[in-house]
Amino acid sequence: xxxxxxLSAPSVVTAFDLSSATSLVDLGGATGALARAACESxxxxxxxxxxxxxxxxxxxxxxxxxxxxGPCDGRLSWLAADFFAExxxxxxxxxxxxxxxxLHDWDPPRCRQLxxxxxxxLRPGGSLLVAEMLLDADRVGPLPVLLQxxxxxxxxxxxxxxxxxxxxxxxxxxxxxCDARKTGSYLDAVIARKPSGPQEAGEKPSDTALNGCV
Numbered sequence: 001x002x003x004x005x006x007l008s009a010p011s012v013v014t015a016f017d018l019s020s021a022t023s024l025v026d027l028g029g030a031t032g033a034l035a036r037a038a039c040e041s042x043x044x045x046x047x048x049x050x051x052x053x054x055x056x057x058x059x060x061x062x063x064x065x066x067x068x069x070g071p072c073d074g075r076l077s078w079l080a081a082d083f084f085a086e087x088x089x090x091x092x093x094x095x096x097x098x099x100x101x102x103l104h105d106w107d108p109p110r111c112r113q114l115x116x117x118x119x120x121x122l123r124p125g126g127s128l129l130v131a132e133m134l135l136d137a138d139r140v141g142p143l144p145v146l147l148q149x150x151x152x153x154x155x156x157x158x159x160x161x162x163x164x165x166x167x168x169x170x171x172x173x174x175x176x177x178c179d180a181r182k183t184g185s186y187l188d189a190v191i192a193r194k195p196s197g198p199q200e201a202g203e204k205p206s207d208t209a210l211n212g213c214v
Contacts, residue, residue: 009037
């Protein structure tokens with residue numbers, strides 16, 4: 001899992017321009033591969049916090065802590081918390097919330113709960129970055145994503161989705177400006193914004209997100 005995340009992370013975090021962000025929270029980020037890539041790609045990112053369960057965080061701090069003096073030193077950190085049960089522990093008013101291979105694990109009610117939490121953590125105008133394998137619009141490919149979709153059906157309550165399905169899911173949770181891109185790597189990228197004000201709340205998902213990936 002770490003190897004897949006490390007290989008995909010640079011492509012995911014640069015699929016969209018996150019250079020204006022100074023704070024990031026990665027929910028369920030495990031070893032911190034994506035948060036590390038974000039720190040390395042965006043020098044203006046001052047804080048990248050990886051949230052996971054205590055035993056995961058203990059292992060991550062032991063084996064994946066950034067080396068002293070490196071580009072992530074003092075910027076990448078871990079927070080031990082159950083984000084379903086302990087949302088009050090999480091950083092608030094952040095610029096970017098990341099859900100990397102999280103939504104595909106869960107059924108619709110849990111996904112709605114996760115998206116509502118992400119929405120609350122973001123400042124107005126902040127971005128939700130989703131890293132998942134994207135199905136084609138007709139849901140008959142690509143083959144590796146179909147196989148992963150079957151795997152999620154058998155082992156979890158989740159599923160893989162197309163760009164249009166993510167656009168609908170995020171739009172229903174109140175996000176606007178949804179866009180999705182194939183990265184050419186193991187994971188693809190979807191982004192959406194928390195409205196910056198009431199005037200944005202009625203904005204429709206972008207055509208690119210509804211019709212496919214760009």
